[in-house]
Structure formats: structure tokens, C-alpha cells
Amino acid sequence: MASSGPRSQRADWQRNHERLLAAARPLVARDGAQVSLEQVAREAGVGSATLHRHFPSRRALLDEVFREAVEHLRRRGDELVDGDPGAGLLTWLEELTVAAVETRGLTASLEADADGGPSSAADCHGVVREATVHLMDRALAAGAVRPGTSPDDLLALVTAISLANEGNPAAARRLLRLACDGVRP
Amino acid sequence: MASSGPRSQRADWQRNHERLLAAARPLVARDGAQVSLEQVAREAGVGSATLHRHFPSRRALLDEVFREAVEHLRRRGDELVDGDPGAGLLTWLEELTVAAVETRGLTASLEADADGGPSSAADCHGVVREATVHLMDRALAAGAVRPGTSPDDLLALVTAISLANEGNPAAARRLLRLACDGVRP
DNA sequence: CTACGATATGGGGTGCCACCCCGTTTGTCC
DNA sequence: GGACAAACGGGGTGGCACCCCATATCGTAG
CATH class of the missing domain: 1.10.357 (Tetracycline Repressor; domain 2)
Structure with missing residues (x-):
């Protein structure tokens, strides 16, 4: 139940996940729900495809941010x-x-x-x-x-x-x- | 007061204005406020620049539609x-x-x-x-x-x-x- | 009826976006 | 250390809002 850390994911996956969330937080704080996903990926130093793989929808990203x-x-x-x-x-x-x-x-x-x-x-x-x-x-x-x-x-x-x-x-x-x-x- | 028809505009201006609104009505009915302005212009057979000249904002278009x-x-x-x-x-x-x-x-x-x-x-x-x-x-x-x-x-x-x-x-x-x-x- | 100036047009450009394909890299486990 | 799954990301596609400026059209004055 307590899914504190998805143990089944590769290390780089977790690293990028963290980076994406870290990049998203200030951008969401500034731009709200309409934040540019491309910009989040860019800021995280990650390809946009990776962002979409980690968060299949805008909502999924926001849910984790909050x-x-x-x-x-x-x-x-x-x-x-x-x-x-x-x-x-x-x-x-x-x-x-x-x-x-x-x-x-x-x-x-x-x-x-x-x-x-x-x-x-x-x-x-x-x-x-x-x-x-x-x-x-x-x-x-x-x-x-x-x-x-x-x-x-x-x-x-x-x-x-x-x-x-x-x-x-x-x-x-x-x-x-x-x-x-x-x-x- | 009763500005039923902007008499000071050229005839083609009024014609295009009508065409734009006529094109916008069904599209807005289908897509709501997020209707694509490009598509409205396309459907009206009018350049997108013309649409933006007639309606400086999305809101202005919607206001006339409704x-x-x-x-x-x-x-x-x-x-x-x-x-x-x-x-x-x-x-x-x-x-x-x-x-x-x-x-x-x-x-x-x-x-x-x-x-x-x-x-x-x-x-x-x-x-x-x-x-x-x-x-x-x-x-x-x-x-x-x-x-x-x-x-x-x-x-x-x-x-x-x-x-x-x-x-x-x-x-x-x-x-x-x-x-x-x-x-x- | 013509010529002219103001008015209006629209093709195409810019810069942005979401979302996806596929060849390449990187972990992981034996 | 090697093999294989997992993850990556550059770059493509298609779409959008908004704008520039060379061109076409309208209305009128003569």
C-alpha cells in the first residue's frame, strides 16, 4: 500500500521522475495548470518524450506535484x-x-x-x-x-x-x- | 445608440464579418470557447489575419456569436x-x-x-x-x-x-x- | 466612367505547443 | 563482462495564435 518509492523502476527512471517534479513545481506555481509541459521537460534537462512517458496526462503530473x-x-x-x-x-x-x-x-x-x-x-x-x-x-x-x-x-x-x-x-x-x-x- | 449595422465599414468588411460569424456559430456550438480561430477563418473562407482584425480577442468573437x-x-x-x-x-x-x-x-x-x-x-x-x-x-x-x-x-x-x-x-x-x-x- | 487613395485582404512567417516514432544508450542481473 | 529489457531523447508531425507587408478591392470625387 505505502508506495513511498516504486522499487520496481530503474534508478534513472526515479532520478528523472524527481527531476521532472522538481522542475515542474516552480513552473506550476508560476503558470498554474496551463504550464507548458515542453518547458518542464526542458528545465528538467530531459527529453519531452520522457516527460510524456512518466506522466501520460497533464493531470497525472499535477496530481504528483500537489x-x-x-x-x-x-x-x-x-x-x-x-x-x-x-x-x-x-x-x-x-x-x-x-x-x-x-x-x-x-x-x-x-x-x-x-x-x-x-x-x-x-x-x-x-x-x-x-x-x-x-x-x-x-x-x-x-x-x-x-x-x-x-x-x-x-x-x-x-x-x-x-x-x-x-x-x-x-x-x-x-x-x-x-x-x-x-x-x- | 442603435448600432444595428456599422454603416461606416466597407461592404466587404460587413460581408466577411457575417461570414466569420456564420462559420463560428456551428464551430463554437461544437467546440465551445476553445474553438480554433484558425478553423473559423478557414471555414469562413477568409485569411486568419482578417479574423484577428475583425475580432481582436477570442472574447470579442464569442460576445458577437452570443x-x-x-x-x-x-x-x-x-x-x-x-x-x-x-x-x-x-x-x-x-x-x-x-x-x-x-x-x-x-x-x-x-x-x-x-x-x-x-x-x-x-x-x-x-x-x-x-x-x-x-x-x-x-x-x-x-x-x-x-x-x-x-x-x-x-x-x-x-x-x-x-x-x-x-x-x-x-x-x-x-x-x-x-x-x-x-x-x- | 475613370482614376485614386483609403481600406481591407491573405499568404506566409514566427514561435509556440502536445504528442509520437524509432534508433541509441543505460541499467541490471546472471 | 555480456545480454537483454528498460529507459531515453532527437527530431518529426500537425496544430495553434498572432503578425507583417505586398496586393487587391471599394467608394468616391472629378
Whole structure:
């Protein structure tokens, strides 16, 4: 289960994998999800074919780039499970939104994949979804959330807001609050 | 005011303008906002330089493509002003969302422009914004909407939902309702 | 009806990109 | 150290947005 290092891959494979991720991180931070894959390969000192072999899709690259950040979010989710269920869920949604909006490209990895499968090994969407489901279960049981609300819908709402407000935490926060409070008084 | 036809342009300019829009309409319907501008020009039987001269930005092309559709929406907004303020606003938001999600590329024209100015003559965002403001004023006065809610935020929420759910009216509707009702019971 | 100047055109260039083919290099294991 | 699988990467293909500038077309003044 704990695939800390793919032992079955050749040494140069691991080396290049690291180099690609190291090159990708600052470029993704600057350019977001639309980062030029060619440039990542160039910066890593690696042929573009190699990049495409290591990461069959843009999403696969982003998912690995954001592995740590998402792991961090997951741990934060675990912490919030210990507090008030209603407040915990809202705090989680807000912190999730802010992280997504402040970290260029992250939203792309949090979105539900159009294809069904958990394509990537570092499935960012899956990890965040699980944490959300957990927090929602508690909030639902405590009656802090309208019954019938789906965690997937809630997550879709957060990613939609994040996607449309990349780099603008204030606006994203405002829209999230609006959505949580509802339009009617 | 009524700029039905730019009289100051040469005849061939108008002819090519029409051809470009006629070519763009089906292609945008198929490919959405990411339509290839080269292909539009090719299909219109026009050099790509001409397309770029007629439409200095992708947004400018989309805005003209959706002029009629947005005009239609605006009229629908006028109708809704005559009914119940609260229900009218919610109906408006829902119809707006469904139209945006079902009409590929439309959301791009409804989004607030990153740049400040009303860049395009056929300012789709502006038209829809005005209708939204009007309906919100009435709903606020009737106490059907939480005070302090901004029409721009509401519109941003609708476009965010639409952008992330292009081609999926059911999901978009669900998220909109979720946002209108709020998360808490 | 003609000639002329402003207006508009478009072929082709530049620089970028994703993605892939296939001959070559590099690890690895015996 | 040798053989074989695994990995690599230069370079090709096809596509795109956007622009330059020599050429063609339009509308009008005479």
C-alpha cells in the first residue's frame, strides 16, 4: 500500500521522475495548470518524450506535484474531525477553497475527473473527497447540514468557485460564504 | 445608440464579418470557447489575419456569436420582473445557469472580464448583469434575499457553476439549488 | 466612367505547443 | 563482462495564435 518509492523502476527512471517534479513545481506555481509541459521537460534537462512517458496526462503530473499539499490538507481534515461538526465542515470548506485558490493549478487536481477511474496513483481528488465525506457524515449526524446534501456536490461547488477565482482568495471566500448561507434570508 | 449595422465599414468588411460569424456559430456550438480561430477563418473562407482584425480577442468573437442568445435572455429577464420578486430572481438564476451550461462557450461571455472595461460592443456580461441587478433590487426590496448580497457575487457564482459543469445541466441545477438554499438547514 | 487613395485582404512567417516514432544508450542481473 | 529489457531523447508531425507587408478591392470625387 505505502508506495513511498516504486522499487520496481530503474534508478534513472526515479532520478528523472524527481527531476521532472522538481522542475515542474516552480513552473506550476508560476503558470498554474496551463504550464507548458515542453518547458518542464526542458528545465528538467530531459527529453519531452520522457516527460510524456512518466506522466501520460497533464493531470497525472499535477496530481504528483500537489501530493504533499493535499496530504497536508488531509491531515488538517483529520484535526477538524475532533471539533464541532458543523463548524468543522465549514472551516474545512473554507480552508480548502483558500488553499485551492492560492496554490496555482491545485484546483485542477481537486476537480472530479471527467473519466470515471482513479487514473493517478496520487489521486488528489480522491483524498480530499474522502476527508469531505468524513466531515459531512459527522455534520449530517449532528443535524448541522441540510439532509440530502451530497459531499460530491459540495466539493464540486468548492472546485467551481476555486476554478473561477484562481488567485483571488477574497472573492472565493465571499462566494463560498454566500453559497453556505444561501441566498434567501 | 442603435448600432444595428456599422454603416461606416466597407461592404466587404460587413460581408466577411457575417461570414466569420456564420462559420463560428456551428464551430463554437461544437467546440465551445476553445474553438480554433484558425478553423473559423478557414471555414469562413477568409485569411486568419482578417479574423484577428475583425475580432481582436477570442472574447470579442464569442460576445458577437452570443449576442442574440443573450438578447433573448435579457427579454426573459424583463418578463420575470412582472412576477413575484423572490421567485423571479431564483427562476432567472436557474434559467441563466441552464442556458449557460447548454450553450457551449456561452459562459465565457457571461463571465466578468478580467480587464475592467466593457471591451466589446456586444457586451454579453454587461447585459446579463444589468438584468440581474434589476431583479435583485426588487428581491431585496421585497425581503426575499439576504441583505448585503451583491449581484456581482451572485453572477460570479452562476458563472463559476456553469463553467465547471458545461454540458451537464442536471449537475449545474443541483449545485445552483444547493447554493441558493445554503448548506445549513 | 475613370482614376485614386483609403481600406481591407491573405499568404506566409514566427514561435509556440502536445504528442509520437524509432534508433541509441543505460541499467541490471546472471 | 555480456545480454537483454528498460529507459531515453532527437527530431518529426500537425496544430495553434498572432503578425507583417505586398496586393487587391471599394467608394468616391472629378
